[in-house]
Amino acid sequence: MSWTDERVEQLKKMWGEGQSASQIAKELGGVTRNAVIGKVHRLGLSNRVGAAPAGDTPPPAAPPEVEARPKPAAAAPKPEAKPKAPVIKTESARPVPPEPVLETKSAQPPARRAIIPAGQPLPPQPSANEISPEALAKVNEVEKKAKKISLMELTERTCKWPVGDPATEHFWFCGLPVQQGKPYCEAHVGVAFQPMSARRDRRR
DNA sequence: CCCTGATTCGC
DNA sequence: GCGAATCAGG
Numbered sequence: 449m450s451w452t453d454e455r456v457e458q459l460k461k462m463w464g465e466g467q468s469a470s471q472i473a474k475e476l477g478g479v480t481r482n483a484v485i486g487k488v489h490r491l492g493l494s495n496r497v498g499a500a501p502a503g504d505t506p507p508p509a510a511p512p513e514v515e516a517r518p519k520p521a522a523a524a525p526k527p528e529a530k531p532k533a534p535v536i537k538t539e540s541a542r543p544v545p546p547e548p549v550l551e552t553k554s555a556q557p558p559a560r561r562a563i564i565p566a567g568q569p570l571p572p573q574p575s576a577n578e579i580s581p582e583a584l585a586k587v588n589e590v591e592k593k594a595k596k597i598s599l600m601e602l603t604e605r606t607c608k609w610p611v612g613d614p615a616t617e618h619f620w621f622c623g624l625p626v627q628q629g630k631p632y633c634e635a636h637v638g639v640a641f642q643p644m645s646a647r648r649d650r651r652r
Numbered sequence: 653c654c655c656t657g658a659t660t661c662g663c
Numbered sequence: 664g665c666g667a668a669t670c671a672g673g
Contacts, residue, residue: 451665468656483666485657490664494658600673603654 449478451487463488590624590635597623607633609640 449455455476462472469488470481488494591611597620602608607622608631624633632640 470655480666481657482668486659486664486666489658601654605654 449476456487456491459484459487460491460493463493584639590622590633594620594622594624596620607631607636609633609636 451459458476459472462475463469467475468481469484473479473481473484476484594607594611596611597606599621601623602621605626607624607626609622610619611622612619622633622636624635626632627634627637630637
C-alpha cells in the first residue's frame with residue numbers, strides 16, 4: 449500500500465482526532481503503526497496540537513470511545529449573585545455502565561452484599577433485570593477471576609466492566625480479555641448488551 | 653504484558 | 664519517501 453492522497457487525508461484526520469497510530473494503521477490497513485508514525489513525522493504533524501507553544505498542555509482528554517451518557521436533566525436555574533462559594537465540580541471520569549446488582553441465591557462466603565453506594569448521582573440505570581440468570585452467574589464467577597485493573601490500565605482489549613464503588617477502595621475494572629470489537633469480556637458483554645427485547649412496539 | 657510515540661537508518 | 668527495528672516510556 450502506498451500513501452495516496454486519500455490515505456494521507458484520513459491519516460491527518462484521524463491523527464487530528466487524537467487517534468493512536470495503531471488505530472489509524474488498523475483503519476487504513478496495509479500499514480503498520482510504525483508506518484503511520486513515520487508518515488506523521490514526515491508530514492510534520494507530529495505534535496497533534498496545532499497550538500501548544502511554550503507551556504504545553506498535553507492531555508486534552510480526548511474521549512475517543514467512552515460511552516457518552518445523555519445529559520437530560522439540566523442544572524437548576526441559579527442565576528444568583530456572586531460565586532462566593534466556589535463550587536468545585538470535579539468531573540468524575542466514570543464511564544461506568546450499569547452496575548449489575550446480582551446475587552445468585554447461593555451460599556456466598558464473604559458478606560459481600562450488594563455494593564450500592566448511598567451516593568446520589570447515580571445515572572439512569574437502564575436495567576439490572578431481565579438478564580439471563582446464566583449470564584449473571586457467569587459474571588459472578590468471572591468477577592472472581594477478574595484482573596482488577598485500574599482506570600489507567602484499561603486498553604482496547606481489557607474488559608472495562610467496573611466493579612464496586614468508585615469512591616472506595618473496593619473498585620476496579622474487570623480487565624479480562626475483551627471480546628472482539630467489544631469493550632467487555634465475554635461474560636460482561638452478556639449482561640451489558642441486551643437485545644431490546646420485550647419491547648415490542650405497540651401496533652400502530 | 654499490554655500499549656504509546658520518537659528516532660534511526662538501510663532500502 | 665518509506666517503514667522495520669529499536670528506543671523510551673506508561
